[in-house]
Amino acid sequence: MIDAVKAYIAAQRLIEPGDKVIAAVSGGPDSMALLHILRDLSQESGFNIVAAHINHKLRPQAEQEQQFVEESCRYLQIACYSKTIDVRELARQNKTSLEDAGRQARYAFFNELLQQLQADAIATAHHQDDQAETVLLHLLRGTGIQGLRGIMPRNRDLIRPLLQQSKQNLLAYLQENQISFCLDQSNQDQTFLRNRIRHQLIPLLQNDYNPQITENLSRLAEIVRAENEFLQQIMLNYWTQLVCSQDEQGLEMDLEGFKALPLAARRRLTIMALSAVGGPAGWEARDVEKVLDLLPKPGSAKILQLKKGIMINKSYDRIIFTSNWQKADVFNIEVTIPGEVVLPDGSRYRFMLTDCNHINTDAGDVYLDYDKLSLPLVLRSRHQGDVIQPVGFAGHKKLKKYFNEQRIPFRERDRVAVLASQSGEIYALPGLCVCSPAAVDQQSQHILLIKRAADENNGYNLKSR
Known part of the structure; x- marks a missing residue:
């Protein structure tokens, strides 16, 4: 057993000489085997080991199990760090299951210790039977190739040195070395899907289909991991x-390039995007299909909302994945001439009077015939039913249609500034177009100049037309 685990650690490069490893120890048979095996290997291979235990306060035996782990570590002369967390209350606060809340609490504590002790890795006692259960669990939930990898030997700071050892081997090791352990009766609770897989599905597969099902599923995970x-x-x-931009709140991907890829590549890129924005855990095949189903649909106003608060929008030539889809603030600001207007997103517009001799259309400024305007003016968000008459267009058109023609992304439309009279006649969309009722012509004498400040930060930078 010791030699097999040592070889696996070396093959997967899980632990190097001089490393400090935190062993996650619950007191159960798997983690007690891990603790003793790592203790023996640490002396032989020159790395350091400490133990970490978390008391979930879920069962009457929790205090006894904590005491057992601490006493075992004292006997082995291994430093032990324990923490008590009310997981039931944590689940209530986070509106999640006890299972998820416990997992979050454990790994938060382990990562806290990792930083505090400047350790190199956290070792958990996942073994071959856990691997088989995980592959089946992912299959039942509807997974792709990545889900068939099961439990990874290494996932960043997490390592699984026992992943090739069966539960039977670990129990034999404990018996041979007369190592005590605790039994968690919640592992028999078949309200949990994983426990039903362990106690019902796998025995059924072993007895009626293939006695080697656990080994075969573990081997499948290894094969898939290499191919993945x-x-x-x-x-x-x-x-x-294909990724055009990415920040902590989301990313944008080139739509045409994405659509040109084979289906398998589109699916994998979708999972990568969802993982980048919402974290890798919890995504299923149906989430991917929902995203792919959105793409052929016409228009740019459709927003797909998935779990974890992730939203996806197909916006003309982009696919947008975001965790922070904020609707723009509505604004309606009366314009003082001369004066300056600052919009909620920080954009700044200056208004001043000039004459025809000072028009410079190359500067990107907006020029309107001041005498044609009905004062006072307002700089506002779009309104339902707005119509405009851009210069060069004979009739009127709905503002929504104009946005579609100009391919203005849906999430940007409420941020576009509309210059209008208080009665609703639109004179310009600064940065986009001037409307015929306010256009400068040969008879114009007094000119309203609108300059957009150079330090704009709303991300939309279109020259006036």
């Missing part, structure tokens, strides 16, 4: 080509 790594390198090239 190869495919991921290809996908990273596509990602570099």
Whole structure:
């Protein structure tokens, strides 16, 4: 057993000499086997080990289990760090299951210790049977190739040194070395899907279909993991080509380039985008299909809302994935001439009077015939039913149609400034167009000049027309 785990650690490069490793120890058979195996290997391979235990306060035995782990560590001369968290209350506050709340609490504590102790890795006791359960769990939920990888030997700071060992092997090791452990009766609670897979589905598959099902599922995970790594390198090239922008709140991807890819590549890129914006956990095949189903639909106003608060919008030539879709503030500001207007997004417009001799259309400024305007003016958001008559267009058209023609992204439309009279006649969309009722002509004498400040920050930079 020790030699097999040592070889696996070396093959997967999980621990190097001089590393400090935190062993996650619940007191159950798996984690006690991990603790003893790592203790023996640490002396032989030259790395350091400490233990971490979390008391979830979910069962009467929790205090006894914490005491058992601490005493075991004292006997082995291993430093032990324990923490008590009311997981039931945490689940209530976060509106999540006890299982999820417990997992979040554990890994938050482990990562806190990782930073505090300047450790190199957190070792958990996941084994071959856990791997088989995870592959089946992902299959039942509807997964792609990445889900069939199951539990990874290494996931950033998390390592699983026992992943190739069966539960039977671990129990035999404990018995052979007379190592005590605790039994968590909640592992028998078949209200949890994973426990039903463990106690019902896998025994059924072993007895009626294949006695080696656990080993075969574990081997499948290894094969898929290697092939996935190869495919991921290809996908990273596509990602570099197609992602136009990315920040902490979301990303935008080139739509036409995305649509030209094979279906398999589109699916994998979608998972990559969802993971980049909303974290890798919890995404399912149906989430990917919902995104792909959105893309052929006409228009740019459709917004798909998925779990974790992630929203997706197909906006002309872009696919937008975001975790922070904020509707723009509505504004309606009376204009003082001369004067300046600052919009909610920080855009600044200055208004002043000039004459025909000072018109410079190359500067991107807006010029209107002041004598044609009905004062006072307002700079406002769009209104339902707005119509405009852009210069050069014979009739009127709805503002919505104009936005469609100009391919203004849906989420930007409420940020476009509309210069109008108080009665609703639109004179200009500064930065986009001037309307015929206010256009400068040969008879114009007094000119209203609108200059947009150079430090604009609303992300929309179109020259006037």
